[in-house]
Amino acid sequence: MKIAILGFGTVGKGVYEIVKKANVQTQNLSVSHILVRKNKPRVLKEMTDSIDEIVNDQETDIVVEALGGIEPAHQYILKALEHGKHVITANKAVIAIYLKQFSDAANKHGVKFYFEASVGGGIPWIQGLEKALRIDTVNTISGIFNGTSNFILDQMSRNEESFDEVLAEAQKLGYAEADPSADIDGIDVANKLCISADIAYNINLQDRKKLPIFGIRNITLEDVDFFSQHGYAVKLIGRTHQADNKFDYVVEPTLFAHHSLEANTPDNYNLISLNGETIGKLDFFGQGAGMLPTANAVIQDILDIKEDKDHLKRNFDKKMIYSSEMTKADYLVRANADVGSLLKEYSPTKEGNYYLIHQIPVGKMHQIMQVILKDDDSAFMASLPQDKIKSSDSHLSKQEAVA
Amino acid sequence: MKIAILGFGTVGKGVYEIVKKANVQTQNLSVSHILVRKNKPRVLKEMTDSIDEIVNDQETDIVVEALGGIEPAHQYILKALEHGKHVITANKAVIAIYLKQFSDAANKHGVKFYFEASVGGGIPWIQGLEKALRIDTVNTISGIFNGTSNFILDQMSRNEESFDEVLAEAQKLGYAEADPSADIDGIDVANKLCISADIAYNINLQDRKKLPIFGIRNITLEDVDFFSQHGYAVKLIGRTHQADNKFDYVVEPTLFAHHSLEANTPDNYNLISLNGETIGKLDFFGQGAGMLPTANAVIQDILDIKEDKDHLKRNFDKKMIYSSEMTKADYLVRANADVGSLLKEYSPTKEGNYYLIHQIPVGKMHQIMQVILKDDDSAFMASLPQDKIKSSDSHLSKQEAVA
Incomplete structure (x- = not known):
C-alpha cells in the first residue's frame, strides 16, 4: 500500500520513520509522497508541494493528514476522500468540527476515515470506546485528555x-x-471531549460556544499548595454524561484525592475513563502525545485498512440536548473580589481567599465565573470530585460561614 | 450466534449477564448452554452437565471456557475445537501450558481460539501486544500482572x-x-508472563521449571517500611527481555521509586508495559480482574469472531534459548542467617538485616535464594529497578561494608 503524508512535523516524521524502519516493511507499505510547503527544501525524493499531484496519483491508497490546524487540513481531507483515498488523521482540531462531514464523505466514496491518534495519542482510546459501544451504552466519559x-x-x-x-x-x-x-x-481538551462525545452518543456536537470551558491559565503555586494541604491534587479534566436524551459537557480544573488514579497520573500522561451501563468503568492510561506513540496509532489505522478491519460505524445524526443544569458540583473559587453575594444561593463558605460553593449547576458556575473574571482577571476555580464530596468527610472542615 | 458457557463462576456469570442485558442482544447473541457439575441445581434452563451435548449441538457456534484450572478445561477446549466450535477462554493456567496445542487445533479445524481476558482481565493487553507486533519487534515486557x-x-x-x-x-x-x-x-504472574512471551517472541515456553519465580509470601510490614524509608514501593513484577535469539524471564518483587507509574498502581489494578524496537514504550493500565471487566473482554472476543476480525496469527514455533545470565540486577535480601559469604562475589553491603547485592545475574540470585531459604524460611528479597540504580544516586547510602 502506498501512503501519502501531508505535513512533515512531529507526527508526519514519526509515521515516515516507522514505515521506513519497522516490520511494516514486510507488510508492503511505502511512502509515495510527502506534502511540504512551497518554500521548504525538498530533502527527500518523496516531497512535493502539490496536493493535486497526490490525490490524482492512482497508486496512492492512503492519505495521512499531519498538517494540524483547520485549513487547509479540512479541504485537503475532503479532497482526498472525494478522490477515493482512505484518510487517517491525528488532527483533533479539524475532526472536532468536521467529523460528520468527513464520515459522510468517506461513506459516499466507499473509503475509510480513521482517527485513532487524534484523542489520547498512543492510548487506544477511540478503539476502546468503540469496542465498549459494540456491547453497551456509554453514559460517562471523564479524564485527563491533555498531556x-x-x-x-x-x-x-x-x-x-x-x-x-x-x-x-x-x-x-x-x-x-x-x-x-x-x-x-x-x-485541546474540549476538542478531544467533543470527538469522544460525538462517537459515544452518536451526535454531531459542532456548536461549542455555549459549552463551559475553563483552563489552568490562572492557577498559582499557592492554589496548588492550598489544595494539597486539604488532601487534593488538581487536574484539568474533560467530562460528559448522558441521560434521557440530554447530555452535559465540561472542561475544568478538578480536585482529586491524593491516592486517586487521576492524582497519580504523572508527567504528560493521559488517563481517560468511560462508564458503561452494564460493563462498568474502564480506564485507559498511557502517553497521550509524543512522536512515536502517536505515529504508532496512525500506523495501526493504516494496517486496519490494509487488513480490512472495520471500525465502528456512526452516522452522528442523533439529536440530543445539552443541559447546563444536569450536573451539580461543589467548587472552590479563589477571587480577590467579594464574590459571596454572587454565589449566595449556593451556601458559600470561606477560607482565606477561597470560597467553597455547594451543589451549583456546572453551567451556572461557569457563567458566574465569567462575571467574577471581569472584576478579578486572576481568579481561579476548581470543581471537587462529584460523588466523593459529603460534608461529613470533606477535607475542608475549617471553613468560616459567609455572612 | 449461539454461545455455550462452560462453568458458572465469576467469569461465566459475567458473560451470561452481559449477553442478557447489554446491547449485544441487538447483535443476535444468545446463550445456548451452561455447563455445570452433575450435582449442581439447574436453576437456568440453559444448564446441562453434558459436554457432549454442547459440542454436538450444531447450532452452538462458540464455546466460552470459564471453568478455570487445567483439567478438564484442557480436554473440553480441545474437544470443542475438534468439533468445529470457536473457543474463547480467560483461563491463563491452561493456556500457559497448551497455547500452541490449542492454536494448532484451531488452525486445523478452521476455527478461532481467542483469549484476551486471560492476561490483564479488562485491559486490552493481548490485543495491544498483538497490534504492536504488527509493526515492530517487542524486546521487553514488564509489569504488574496480578491484582x-x-x-x-x-x-x-x-x-x-x-x-x-x-x-x-x-x-x-x-x-x-x-x-x-x-x-x-x-x-499467576508466571502464567501470564509466559502467555505474553509466547506471543511476543513466537515461542512455546512450556517447561517453566527452570525459570526464576519468587513471590511475596514472606514479605513483612517491616520490609515494606524499610523500602519506603529509602524511597521505594515494592511490587510483584513479571519481566522478560529478548536479544540475539536469547531471552530471560523472571517473576519477583521489585522496588520502584515513589513517583513511578508502578509505585502508583493502586488496589487490584494492573500495569503492563512493552518496549518496541521502533515504537518505544507503551503502557497498558486498568482493572486486571473483576467480573465485568473480564466478561467484557470475553464478549469483545465473541464480537471479533462474529465480525470476522482476525487476531494476530502465531505458530509458536520459534526456538529461543532461556538465559539465566542475560540480565544483572541489584537486590535487597533480608535474611537472619549470615548470607554475606554466599553472595561475596557481588559486593554485598549491609544495613540492619538487609544485604544490598550488586549486579548479580538474575538466575544466580534466585538459585542462591533457594539455598538461603533452607536456613531461614522467612527470608525475602526484592530487585531494584534495573536502569535506575547507579551507586551515585542510590537511596541506599548508609550501608556498612560486609567484611
Missing part, C-alpha cells in the same frame, strides 16, 4: 515551581507550543 | 497492616482465594 497541562500541573506540585516557570520549561522540552493557549485554556 | 498481590502490597503500605491481616481482608472481599498460593507465590 501538556498535566505536565505543568504535575511539575508545579512536585517541584514547587510557578506556572510561568513550568510553562517555560515545557516549551523548552517541546511539550508546549510557543502559543500555549490551546493546551492551557482547555481548547 | 490480588498488588492489592495486598498496596494495603500493607497504605494502612500499615501485616501481610496476614491484608490477605484475610482480600479473601473476605473475594480478591483472594481460600488457597492464595497462585497469587502470592507468583504462579
